Amino acid sequence: MRPSVPKMLPAGPDDFLVQAKYDGWNTVVFEGHVWTRRGNDITSWCHDWGFDLAPQSPVNGELLAEADGEPGERTDIPGIRTGRCLPRVVAFDLMLEGPPIEERLASLLELTCGRMEPAPTTDPEQTDATWKDINLLYEEARARGHEGLLLKRKRSPYHTSRETSIVTADWLKLRVPAQLSTETSP
């Protein structure tokens, strides 16, 4: 038996790209369909998606409801279904095995249009970021009501594996803690 040795975080976050993490429904847009993360085809749930449903590569993004012309904090399925509000997809990656994230995000920029837009992401060329900078982004995410931040290792491929240890080595989620209720009994 060997003693456990903890891994240190790097001194600076230069190895990572940072994306805003929205609190909607994780969806895939491809071949004329909108799928949920669990494989449900929800294309027929909306009559006006407002973006290309058949991009060249599968787009992975967060389905949100539009609010004041911008992607809202979260989704509103009955609102989207009934046309009370418009859908917005904040696309955060292409589901392509092989190319590194920098290439995938560059391709993603070309594919997004209409009510699908790329997730705000830090500049891949930036090399002087500090953990304090990440903390500022985290506080901004909290103030906007986002779910948190996603840190993606630079040059990392897209993982379709469900093997958590492989995925978490390249993608780290910093989640804004949910507000705790002091009263839970109805």
Next chain:
Amino acid sequence: MATLNRFPLFGLWNRVAAGKCGYEEDETRCIGHGVAVLYAIRAQGGGRKPKKAKSGQSIPVGESTAAMATEDVRFGGDDLPCEHDEDGRVTRCLVGCQSPKDAAQTPASYDAGVEAKIPPEILGPLADAMEQLLSTYKPAELQGSLIYAIYDDWKIACKAGRRVDLDKLVLWLQDRTETRRSAD
């Protein structure tokens, strides 16, 4: 003085709130019962969240989805595992279910487990008073934990021991509605 325990009142409250959020009649009954069950489980388990329902085998993207997996519906700040029909309507909630065969929250279970517990003579005025108050809020405002915060207010203001005074509750709802309308 007519009193009632909080479970059916909380279920009715969430059913009415779901209607204000745009859910259709049958959906509101699934959600109303689902949220009430969620909080009952939390109360029994010391505040722990119940395990989510097993959603069955994952269905690869691109294949037919004859057997729908659950999707989480965010309501009142909570995520409810729900099944949907092909048009996106909630057909049942699976709060606290360990397998798809467990008793789920459906329109029928709502009728039997929530509304049947409320005295029929008070059900109409109570639902109407709840509807009037929730109509003073925009649907977007009701997406978060506000529903629970208002519930918490009336639960305390109208409590009769561990139960709720129903007459006082109707008056409280009407009074709060007037206050909000006059403030606009």
